[in-house]
Amino acid sequence: MTAFDYDLFVIGGGSGGVRAARVAAGETGAKVGLAEESRYGGTCVIRGCVPKKLMVFASTYPVLASEGADYGWEMSAGAFDWGKFQARLNGELDRLEGIYRTLLSNAGVETFDQRAIVVDPHTVELADGSRKTAKHILVATGGWPMVPDLPGRELAITSNEIFHLPELPKSILIVGGGYIACEFACILNGLGVEVTQYYRGAQILRGFDDEARGLVSEAMIQKGIDIHLGTNVLEMKEADGGGIWVKATNGDEKVFDQVMYATGRAPNTTGLGLEELGIELARGGAVPVDAYSQTSVPSVYAIGDVTNRVNLTPVAIREGMAFVETVFKGNPTPVDHDLIPSAIFTQPEMGTVGLSEEAARAQEDIEVYATSFKPMQTSFIGRTDRVLMKLVVSKATRRVLGCHIVAPAAGEMIQLAGIAIKMGATKEDFDATVAVHPTMSEEIVTMRHPVR
Secondary structure: OOOOOEEEEEEOOEHHHHHHHHHHHHHHOOOEEEEOOOOOEHHHHHHOHHHHHHHHHHHOHHHHHHHHHHOOOOOOOOOOOHHHHHHHHHHHHHHHHHHHHHHHHHHOOEEEOOOEEEEEOOEEEEOOOOEEEEEEEEEOOOEEEOOOOOOOHHHOEOOOOHHHOOOOOOEEEEEOOOHHHHHHHHHHHHOOOEEEEEEOOOOOOOOOOHHHHHHHHHHHHHOOOEEEEOOOEEEEEEOOOOOEEEEEOOOOEEEEOEEEEOOOEEEOOOOOOOOOOOOOOOHHHOOOOOOOOEOOOOOEEEOHHHHOOOOOHHHHHHHHHHHHHHHOOOOOOOOOOOOOOEEEOOOOEEEEEEOOHHHHHHHOOEEEEEEEEOOHHHHOOOOOOOEEEEEEEEOOOOEEEEEEEEEOOHHHHHHHHHHHHHOOOEHHHHHOOOOOOOOOHHHHHOOOOOOO
């Protein structure tokens, strides 16, 4: 019998890889090694969800101060100190990375702070040239933001760099219409930056419910974000006197302090050695896997964004747990990617689970229950903000196929709605639930008649 250095070697120290490594080591006694070439915590902790959400919080205070004044408080937001916030943010990220390292160490995982590549079905090579053998190899290298090939592309930043700017720009162009682009448009607008957004499509947030994304778009425009749809960048170059000159497909030529691209992410597989191993990568470089996260090479598995299935941190963690159940606990566990709740931290937020109205209608006969209204908190002070509560219901089974919320704290609401919908709740189950009054969310259980 061949003796390996490790039972499992994980490439990538993000949320999915760390969870798989520490559970395999801590709960099954497996000997585990893990290599990470950058910082532990991956995209989510270091350059994604966590710092982004803290920036979301920071960006909301001017509105809160303004609303507080309308409610009778003597208050104003004053100036935003980017340096003070950034120092605190960096301290928090250091703290969280330390926790990840401690969790691995306490579980008995041996870590290597360097790049690793796969050289054969049971061997990885570290950047220092040393090789480690393992019965199983798990690829969890995540994804990386892309900037398209166009003149001046080197002048653009991505969501990776936005947290490290030495100072906030006075103006920024954000290119893209997905949730990352829209979230940062709202964040920077809230922090006082003049924000322009170009998106080549007909409406932002493609793939989400049309009615919900339309309301988010309206709210963003009302807050002063200059959204140009059906628009893309042709070329960029350094402007005389500073800034970046941008020529757009709509004929505009403007100068911005910064240009940020948020037009998609690619699986982080370049130079990893997978193709040489016989693993034929899918479109964009994604690692093809089966329901158990196994590649075409039986000893090599992959989880998280590198597989381009559902690119969300909690999904990567679930995939890591299912991998351990399957490989180390003898309990074959496929990953359930159905009915995953998610939130977009625009302002207002969007929370969504299940099918959009459009996707559901293409599948079967449906009823749509929806209401849009001014919430009490802002209506009281004469604001025009609107929220949306929406249920998409199967006519045949009465099951709620989708729930879409556009409102402050929609992310918190959709988590709880997601439980009911995952359990197969019907519209009548929602109707039988007593409303919590006065709340925005009570509308989810009080809508009696379909609008469509």
